[in-house]
Amino acid sequence: MHVEQILNDPFLNKGTGFTQQERDELGLNGLIPPVVRTIDEQATEVYEQFAKKSTDLEKRFFLMEIFNNNRILFFYLFSRHIEEFMPIVYDPTIADTIENYSHNFLRPQNAVFLSIDDPEHMREALINGANGRDIRLIVVSDAEGILGIGDWGVQGVDISVGKLMVYTAAAGINPSQVMPIVLDTGTNRQSLLDDPFYVGNRHKRVRGEKYDHFIEQFVKTVEALFPKVYLHWEDFGRSNAAKILNRYKDRITTFNDDIQGTGIIVLAGILGALKISGQKLTDQIYLSFGAGTAGAGITQRIYDEMILQGLSEQEAKSHFYLVDKQGLLFEDTPGLTPEQKPFARKRTEFKNAAELTNLEAVVKAVHPTIMVGTSTVKGAFTESIVNEMAEHTARPIIFPISNPTKLLEANAADLIKWTNGKGLIATGVPSKPVTYKGVSYEIGQANNALVYPGLAAGTIAATSRLLTDSMISAAAHSLGGIVDTTKPGAAVLPPVSKLNAFSRTVAISTAQAAVNEQLNQDPIDNVQQAVDDLHWEPKYQEMKNVK
Ligand SMILES: NC(=O)c1ccc[n+]([C@@H]2O[C@H](COP(=O)([O-])OP(=O)(O)OC[C@H]3O[C@@H](n4cnc5c(N)ncnc54)[C@H](O)[C@@H]3O)[C@@H](O)[C@H]2O)c1
Numbered sequence: 184m185h186v187e188q189i190l191n192d193p194f195l196n197k198g199t200g201f202t203q204q205e206r207d208e209l210g211l212n213g214l215i216p217p218v219v220r221t222i223d224e225q226a227t228e229v230y231e232q233f234a235k236k237s238t239d240l241e242k243r244f245f246l247m248e249i250f251n252n253n254r255i256l257f258f259y260l261f262s263r264h265i266e267e268f269m270p271i272v273y274d275p276t277i278a279d280t281i282e283n284y285s286h287n288f289l290r291p292q293n294a295v296f297l298s299i300d301d302p303e304h305m306r307e308a309l310i311n312g313a314n315g316r317d318i319r320l321i322v323v324s325d326a327e328g329i330l331g332i333g334d335w336g337v338q339g340v341d342i343s344v345g346k347l348m349v350y351t352a353a354a355g356i357n358p359s360q361v362m363p364i365v366l367d368t369g370t371n372r373q374s375l376l377d378d379p380f381y382v383g384n385r386h387k388r389v390r391g392e393k394y395d396h397f398i399e400q401f402v403k404t405v406e407a408l409f410p411k412v413y414l415h416w417e418d419f420g421r422s423n424a425a426k427i428l429n430r431y432k433d434r435i436t437t438f439n440d441d442i443q444g445t446g447i448i449v450l451a452g453i454l455g456a457l458k459i460s461g462q463k464l465t466d467q468i469y470l471s472f473g474a475g476t477a478g479a480g481i482t483q484r485i486y487d488e489m490i491l492q493g494l495s496e497q498e499a500k501s502h503f504y505l506v507d508k509q510g511l512l513f514e515d516t517p518g519l520t521p522e523q524k525p526f527a528r529k530r531t532e533f534k535n536a537a538e539l540t541n542l543e544a545v546v547k548a549v550h551p552t553i554m555v556g557t558s559t560v561k562g563a564f565t566e567s568i569v570n571e572m573a574e575h576t577a578r579p580i581i582f583p584i585s586n587p588t589k590l591l592e593a594n595a596a597d598l599i600k601w602t603n604g605k606g607l608i609a610t611g612v613p614s615k616p617v618t619y620k621g622v623s624y625e626i627g628q629a630n631n632a633l634v635y636p637g638l639a640a641g642t643i644a645a646t647s648r649l650l651t652d653s654m655i656s657a658a659a660h661s662l663g664g665i666v667d668t669t670k671p672g673a674a675v676l677p678p679v680s681k682l683n684a685f686s687r688t689v690a691i692s693t694a695q696a697a698v699n700e701q702l703n704q705d706p707i708d709n710v711q712q713a714v715d716d717l718h719w720e721p722k723y724q725e726m727k728n729v730k
Pocket residue numbers: 328329330331332420421440441445448472473474475476477478506507508509556557558559560584585586587590610611612629630631632
């Protein structure tokens with residue numbers, strides 16, 4: 184291998200971290216400054232440069248430079264500053280980089296770009312992307328529903344890159360075994376179609392048979408090339424996300440983050456909140472504001488949990504109310520999605536059914552005890568709505584989890600104030616602690632990033648054939664167990680600063696559930712050992728004879 188290739192390969196390059204012996208053997212003398220640094224010294228120096236950047240976007244670009252140059256150093260740094268780096272590497276700053284991707288484009292960051300206009304090259308593109316690596320984890324997006332900011336075409340590739348960064352930092356997934364992918368199936372965002380800098384396919388989204396066929400070709404090709412892969416779907420549009428998951432979930436090891444990941448984290452947050460309030464889940468009235476991919480996915484997860492806790496299907500259903508653009512969803516509401524239908528209500532249940540067309544009217548009519556926002560409607564949880572809710576329940580559970588920050592249904596400080604400190608709050612983006620009447624309230628982050636790394640690590644470590652509901656349920660319960668509910672103002676979810684530790688807990692529970700279901704393809708004697716063996720550490724390995 185040529186020396187330039189070593190220095191340009193982020194999986195091999197160590198910069199000043201090459202030892203003198205390596206420099207002699209690899210022919211690197213003179214190509215890097217003479218100083219030899221440990222990874223810790225490098226990280227200290229780089230962190231100092233990072234700290235000088237004034238905006239989050241500048242910070243992200245700086246970190247991406249490290250990512251592009253030296254992946255081990257990047258992950259060493261990330262794992263040491265996980266709480267500080269998460270909002271920069273990932274949500275919410277990632278939303279800005281996605282919106283401006285074409286204008287800032289420099290390097291593809293080892294992502295693979297698959298075009299619906301060029302299905303003939305799909306196999307070759309995936310082989311090129313892997314470059315001989317043993318790919319075990321893929322995050323793929325067609326970017327129709329990026330966070331709450333909608334359709335960003337090929338620019339959504341950054342969500343695949345960003346989610347995978349979190350996988351490694353949180354759960355030690357080997358970064359040389361992952362592949363971020365974007366499926367460029369067009370975009371309906373006119374400003375992108377009109378933008379001369381746009382780097383994607385310049386046409387409207389392809390739908391119907393051709394799209395479905397492209398997805399099928401993708402799944403088949405991935406399975407053939409990477410038979411042990413765990414396939415994560417991210418930010419597909421409402422009309423495709425659940426359809427794709429339902430088509431493949433019993434065939435391959437696959438996961439939809441917005442449906443399943445979000446379901447787990449919200450259930451875990453609710454279990455944490457109920458631990459604080461000392462209440463039972465089966466006594467709660469659940470209102471989903473925004474019943475799209477995430478809203479319906481969460482509803483299904485909470486419903487399944489109510490069934491597990493002993494309710495009949497009919498009883499359990501009576502605890503749920505879905506509110507979307509049309510207002511409260513009734514059986515006869517036009518345009519119901521297949522996921523909304525089971526939870527639609529009968530008009531005859533209400534005297535004023537015709538008036539239940541907005542959130543406030545619905546809250547007045549049904550008195551929810553839990554309200555989760557996945558609507559993308561900024562400020563939708565107003566003071567009067569929250570007051571109304573708080574009048575009928577002692578400890579209202581309110582999770583505005585639309586992302587990014589500009590789309591929050593309410594901010595944590597307002598919710599604490601409006602509920603007089605009684606609200607049990609979590610937000611999708613990180614929120615600072617709120618001080619109110621002398622108590623400091625920690626705000627949990629109900630973001631699927633708290634669970635998807637551990638979930639995949641456990642599934643992969645167990646060599647599980649599938650990702651099943653009982654594995655998902657085990658993951659949700661394992662998180663709930665970690666919350667410290669004794670302190671006044673305690674958070675409903677564990678803090679992001681402990682992401683490494685609880686990702687391991689999630690991984691072990693998930694792997695154990697897979698083994699219990701006999702889904703493991705290889706024999707597993709010790710689940711904990713299997714999880715720990717999979718864990719990759721950002722450490723330099725001695726390099727010899729690469730030439
Ligand atoms: N915190 C997390 O982990 C997490 C996970 C997934 C999604 N989300 C967030 O949830 C939001 C929704 O994501 P999604 O993937 O479900 O998108 P989606 O498009 O599938 O769903 C959004 C739903 O909100 C509805 N909606 C839009 N305007 C509305 C209004 N005025 N009143 C009521 N409902 C309205 C839409 O009709 C749709 O059903 C996004 O902001 C996303 O960032 C958060």
